[in-house]
Amino acid sequence: MDLLLHLAIVIAIYAIFALSLNVEVGYTGLFNFGHVAFFAIGAYTSALLTLAGAPFSLGLLAGLAAAGLCGYLLSIPALKLQGDYFGIATLGFGEILRMIVNNEVWLTKGPMGLPGIPRPDLFGVVFDTLPAYLALSGVFALVTFAILAFVVLSPFGRALKAVRDDETAAEILGKNAFRFKIKSFVIGSVFAGLAGVLWAHYTTFIGPGDFTLTETILVLLIVVMGGKGTFLGPVVGAVALIFFQESVRFLRLPPEWTRLLGPLQQMVFGLLLVVLMVFRPEGIIREKGGRRGD
Amino acid sequence: MLRLEATDIYAGYGKIEVLHGASIRAAAGEIICIIGPNGSGKSTLLKTVFGLIKPTRGTVSFDGRDISRLDPEQKVPLGIAFIPQGRNVFPSLTVRENLEMGGTVLGSEKAVRLAIEEAVETYPLLKRKIRDRAGNLSGGEKQILSLARADMIKPGLILMDEPSIGLSPKMIDEVYLKIQEINRRGTTFAIVEQNARKALSIAHRGYVLDLGQTRLEDTGAGLLDNEEVKKLYLGG
Numbered sequence: 001m002d003l004l005l006h007l008a009i010v011i012a013i014y015a016i017f018a019l020s021l022n023v024e025v026g027y028t029g030l031f032n033f034g035h036v037a038f039f040a041i042g043a044y045t046s047a048l049l050t051l052a053g054a055p056f057s058l059g060l061l062a063g064l065a066a067a068g069l070c071g072y073l074l075s076i077p078a079l080k081l082q083g084d085y086f087g088i089a090t091l092g093f094g095e096i097l098r099m100i101v102n103n104e105v106w107l108t109k110g111p112m113g114l115p116g117i118p119r120p121d122l123f124g125v126v127f128d129t130l131p132a133y134l135a136l137s138g139v140f141a142l143v144t145f146a147i148l149a150f151v152v153l154s155p156f157g158r159a160l161k162a163v164r165d166d167e168t169a170a171e172i173l174g175k176n177a178f179r180f181k182i183k184s185f186v187i188g189s190v191f192a193g194l195a196g197v198l199w200a201h202y203t204t205f206i207g208p209g210d211f212t213l214t215e216t217i218l219v220l221l222i223v224v225m226g227g228k229g230t231f232l233g234p235v236v237g238a239v240a241l242i243f244f245q246e247s248v249r250f251l252r253l254p255p256e257w258t259r260l261l262g263p264l265q266q267m268v269f270g271l272l273l274v275v276l277m278v279f280r281p282e283g284i285i286r287e288k289g290g291r292r293g294d
Numbered sequence: 295m296l297r298l299e300a301t302d303i304y305a306g307y308g309k310i311e312v313l314h315g316a317s318i319r320a321a322a323g324e325i326i327c328i329i330g331p332n333g334s335g336k337s338t339l340l341k342t343v344f345g346l347i348k349p350t351r352g353t354v355s356f357d358g359r360d361i362s363r364l365d366p367e368q369k370v371p372l373g374i375a376f377i378p379q380g381r382n383v384f385p386s387l388t389v390r391e392n393l394e395m396g397g398t399v400l401g402s403e404k405a406v407r408l409a410i411e412e413a414v415e416t417y418p419l420l421k422r423k424i425r426d427r428a429g430n431l432s433g434g435e436k437q438i439l440s441l442a443r444a445d446m447i448k449p450g451l452i453l454m455d456e457p458s459i460g461l462s463p464k465m466i467d468e469v470y471l472k473i474q475e476i477n478r479r480g481t482t483f484a485i486v487e488q489n490a491r492k493a494l495s496i497a498h499r500g501y502v503l504d505l506g507q508t509r510l511e512d513t514g515a516g517l518l519d520n521e522e523v524k525k526l527y528l529g530g
Contacts, residue, residue: 162395165384172378174370174399
């Protein structure tokens with residue numbers, strides 16, 4: 001039972017993380033390979049503040065603000081780059097941030113990580129049991145889903161898709177594509193920060209090892225597999241992939257097999273991705289009017 | 295006062311200068327056509343007028359106002375629309391959403407709705423396909439859609455780059471009929487065209503551009519009859 005609750009909590013957090021990336025990758029066509037950086041910024045900001053005695057609500061808001069602000073500051077130079085080059089710039093940012101976390105020991109305690117992050121305390125309720133934490137992250141996931149669905153259904157969301165489809169054509173109609181991309185990036189960063197905050201207060205320990213490129217790849221996989229540019233795609237993808245990833249850990253296998261499990265899991269991910277790209281490149285859920293495999 | 299006046303334009307891409315003193319002008323309600331060989335700077339001239347490229351020298355004015363240094367997003371609200379070459383509709387959006395994108399500078403949702411209603415009356419073809427994704431339209435339908443989308447704001451000036459490219463002769467006729475129809479309502483057109491014969495036949499005036507400069511200027515019919523133009527661009 002605890003295992004199921006744990007799975008559900010991780011799925012809710014990753015659903016938020018994937019939904020945030022979907023705004024950028026799915027709706028705006030921005031391939032962000034450093035998305036984990038904003039997850040980390042949210043996690044560290046809230047963890048450091050609450051460890052210093054600040055209430056959870058302040059840590060949460062500061063985590064969102066810090067992620068959004070960093071997203072804004074990164075997006076201005078990075079979005080001047082096109083396509084692949086933008087991807088490389090974000091990849092670089094993700095790695096730089098991890099290096100900072102690893103090396104600025106005075107602030108982040110470096111590789112030692114931050115233990116003992118308090119469980120959230122909101123309106124006098126402490127979310128220190130698994131069911132309570134599930135309720136909290138579930139509510140945040142629903143709110144994220146609702147807000148982002150509202151955003152992408154609005155004229156603003158339509159403009160994002162237009163920018164994704166044809167940037168020049170969007171500019172021709174009087175849209176400033178650059179500004180729309182910045183907004184999309186900031187929205188994505190803020191919600192990645194939210195996922196990070198929830199993650200930090202759930203595991204109660206964070207370290208640089210939690211925020212590697214592997215996490216970005218996992219969340220990209222969730223979005224692409226689930227169906228980018230759709231509401232439900234990232235949620236379905238999070239359920240499928242997290243369930244798969246976490247459940248493998250609890251298989252009862254002979255001890256001599258367990259050392260193979262880690263690499264095997266990566267291989268199965270790779271295989272899944274190849275199979276999906278061949279047979280269903282648009283993901284589990286298909287975007288209406290989306291181009292196949294594009 | 296002229297609707298469009300581009301005088302002595304120098305412009306290009308980075309260090310490569312393409313236009314070396316090109317000039318065009320169009321009165322309100324005119325259709326002008328710009329022809330010339332490949333690489334003569336026709337498309338560059340349209341992009342410069344629209345503001346996608348800024349001229350290094352020379353001025354562009356619209357209804358007497360200097361707009362040389364404005365960005366496209368500032369020019370669209372003034373009533374200048376640009377239809378670039380080839381497919382430029384948003385494939386994953388529906389026909390209706392494409393039209394909505396065209397009407398963004400109209401401001402209110404109601405104005406956009408009214409403009410769409412008017413557009414589907416003017417372009418019955420779009421009415422049947424209003425819910426279809428624009429990516430599934432034929433080449434000709436896409437061209438009609440981009441014309442209708444530019445027409446959403448009832449612009450004073452439409453700049454059009456190669457409207458006939460990749461279209462069947464029948465579809466070309468249809469597109470040009472629509473251009474004339476919009477023009478009769480008072481919209482000025484500046485059309486760049488490889489299909490010089492077709493464009494000149496409906497243009498009030500035409501320009502021949504060569505090596506980034508305006509070589510000739512005459513009425514559409516005059517250019518069609520011009521021996522030099524015939525030999526060089528129309529193919530005898």
